[in-house]
Amino acid sequence: xxxxxxxxxxxxxxxxxxxxxxxxxxxxxxxxxxxxxxxxxxxxxxxxxxxxxxxxxxxxxxxxxxxxxxxxxxxxxxxxxxxxxxxxxxxxxxxxxxxxxxxxxxxxxxxxxxxxxxxxxxxxxxxxxxxxxxxxxxxxxxxxxxxxxxxxxxxxxxxxxxxxxxxxxxxxxxxxxxxxxxxxxxxxxxxxxxxxxxxxxxxxxxxxxxxxxxxxxxxxxxxxxxxxxxxxxxxxxxxxxxxxxxxxxxxxxxxxxxxxxxxxxxxxxxxxxxxxx
Amino acid sequence: xxxxxxxxxxxxxxxxxxxxxxxxxxxxxxxxxxxxxxxxxxxxxxxxxxxxxxxxxxxxxxxxxxxxxxxxxxxxxxxxxxxxxxxxxxxxxxxxxxxxxxxxxxxxxxxxxxxxxxxxxxxxxxxxxxxxxxxxxxxxxxxxxxxxxxxxxxxxxxxxxxxxxxxxxxxxxxxxxxxxxxxxxxxxxxxxxxxxxxxxxxxxxxxxxxxxxxxxxxxxxxxxxxxxxxxxxxxxxxxxxxxxxxxxxxxxxxxxxxxxxxxxxxxxxxxxxxxxxxxx
Numbered sequence: 262x263x264x265x266x267x268x269x270x271x272x273x274x275x276x277x278x279x280x281x282x283x284x285x286x287x288x289x290x291x292x293x294x295x296x297x298x299x300x301x302x303x304x305x306x307x308x309x310x311x312x313x314x315x316x317x318x319x320x321x322x323x324x325x326x327x328x329x330x331x332x333x334x335x336x337x338x339x340x341x342x343x344x345x346x347x348x349x350x351x352x353x354x355x356x357x358x359x360x361x362x363x364x365x366x367x368x369x370x371x372x373x374x375x376x377x378x379x380x381x382x383x384x385x386x387x388x389x390x391x392x393x394x395x396x397x398x399x400x401x402x403x404x405x406x407x408x409x410x411x412x413x414x415x416x417x418x419x420x421x422x423x424x425x426x427x428x429x430x431x432x433x434x435x436x437x438x439x440x441x442x443x444x445x446x447x448x449x450x451x452x453x454x455x456x457x458x459x460x461x462x463x464x465x466x467x468x469x470x471x472x473x474x475x476x477x478x479x480x481x482x483x484x485x486x487x488x489x490x491x492x493x494x495x496x497x498x499x500x501x502x503x504x505x506x507x508x509x510x511x512x513x514x515x516x517x518x519x520x521x522x523x524x525x526x527x528x529x530x531x532x533x534x535x536x537x538x
Numbered sequence: 539x540x541x542x543x544x545x546x547x548x549x550x551x552x553x554x555x556x557x558x559x560x561x562x563x564x565x566x567x568x569x570x571x572x573x574x575x576x577x578x579x580x581x582x583x584x585x586x587x588x589x590x591x592x593x594x595x596x597x598x599x600x601x602x603x604x605x606x607x608x609x610x611x612x613x614x615x616x617x618x619x620x621x622x623x624x625x626x627x628x629x630x631x632x633x634x635x636x637x638x639x640x641x642x643x644x645x646x647x648x649x650x651x652x653x654x655x656x657x658x659x660x661x662x663x664x665x666x667x668x669x670x671x672x673x674x675x676x677x678x679x680x681x682x683x684x685x686x687x688x689x690x691x692x693x694x695x696x697x698x699x700x701x702x703x704x705x706x707x708x709x710x711x712x713x714x715x716x717x718x719x720x721x722x723x724x725x726x727x728x729x730x731x732x733x734x735x736x737x738x739x740x741x742x743x744x745x746x747x748x749x750x751x752x753x754x755x756x757x758x759x760x761x762x763x764x765x766x767x768x769x770x771x772x773x774x775x776x777x778x779x780x781x782x783x784x785x786x787x788x789x790x791x792x793x794x795x796x797x798x799x800x801x802x803x804x805x806x807x808x809x810x811x812x813x814x815x816x817x818x
Contacts, residue, residue: 470560
C-alpha cells in the first residue's frame, strides 16, 4: 500500500439533470488530475446529476454499478486512478427506492459505495421525501490506503466519522452539496471530525447555483491534527491537488490519543439516552 | 436570542456578492439579454436597479419608469434618474395614465372611491408593461419586493410582486436600506419613506401602522419561531401589535403562492408536483 498519495479535489458545478454533460466535465477534470500524477480524484455529492432535482430524481437514478458507473470505470482503467463521485442510486430490488450515494471506483473496477445515512429534511432540504437512508458504514482497504466515505450532513453526527475511523479508515472522504448559508458549520465540523478521530479528512463540495441555492465550494483537506492542508476557492469551480502522507498519523495519534482513550460503555448510555429523547 | 437591532446586521459585502452571483447566473442560464425592472424612485427599486447593474453591467438593465397622473412625482423621477446615471443603466418612461383611464371606463362596476381596487389596477398595469419589454427584448423581469412587505402581504397580487426573480426578497426593509448605502445609493434616497404609489400621499409605514425598525424585529422573531410573548418582552412593544403583525403575515400566505387546486389526480400543480423551476 502506498504511504503517500496525491489527491485531486474536483470542485465542479454540475448541470442539473444533464448526466451527459456532467460525465463530460468529470472526464475533463479526471484528465487534468491525471496530468498531475494524482492517485485519487474526488467529485461532490450528486455531481452526476446536480443537487436540486425534486421529482426528476426518479428519472435520473440508476443502479450502482450501472451505466454511468461503467463510464467512470472506463476512465479509471484508462488513467489508472481512483475516482469518487456522487449520484442518485436506484435500488436493484425496487422501482422507485433511491439512495443518495457515493461511488468508489479504482483502476481495476468498482470498489464499493456508501449510501448517505443522515438525510437533511429541514430548511431548504427535502431529502427524506426522496431518499432512503443508508445503514452501512464503509471503509475500503485499497492500494491507496483505507478509505471511508460519508456524505455532507453525515458530518454533523460524530458517530458516523467515529465508526468509519473504527472500521479502519485512514482517510475519510466527505462529498457534499452545501449551500453558502451553512458554510461556517462545515468549516468547523471538517476540522473537528478530523481532529477528534486523528484521521485525514477530505471534503469536496459543489460550486455553482441551483434554484437560488449557492454552493460555496471551499473544498479542503484536513490533517489528523485538524490543520487545513489545502483549500479550494469559494463559490467557483476549482481543481486542487494535495498530498496525504499516512506516516503523519502516528505522531498525531500519540499526541492526541482520542482513540486510545475511547470509553465503550458511554456508547451504551448514548444509545439509551437517544432512544428516550 | 436577544432581539436587538444588531440581529438585523449583515455582512453586506457577502450579501452583495451573493445577490450579484444569483442575478448573473440566472440571467446567463436563462439565455436572457438582460433585465427589465420598474424604477419608481423608491429605495427597493433603486437598490434592485443598482445591484442588477453591478451584477450584469448597466448596459443590460432597463429601468422602466411608469408614472401616472394621480401619483406623479417629479422628485421620484429625478431620484430614479440619479440612480440610473450613477449605475449606468438605461431608462425608459411609459406614462400609464391613458391605459388606466381605459380600464376605469371599461370596467362596468368601476368605483373611483375604492382606492385599493383602483390602486391595484395601477400595479397590474405596470406589471404588464414590464412583461411587454421583457418579452419583446428577451429580458427577464426583476422584482424589487423586500421581505418586510412580502411577509406582510403588502403588495398587489400579480402586480408589483410579479417577476421572474426577486433578488431582495430575503432582506428586510432595514437591511435593504443598509445594503443600498453599502453599494453607493445616496443616503437621502436610502432613507426615503417607502410608498407603493397606488394613490397620492400613500406611505407604507403609515398604512402598516408601524415603523420598519420595529416591524423588522418582530418579523425576524416570528421567522425564528419566537412566541409573541417573547418578542413583546424583548423589544418592549405591546403584545396586541405583535399579534396584529403575525395575523397579517399568516393570513396573506395565499398571496405568496400559486392558486390552490383541489387534489384530484396523481400529482397536482402547486401542491405535490415538485419540479425544478428550469431545465438548467
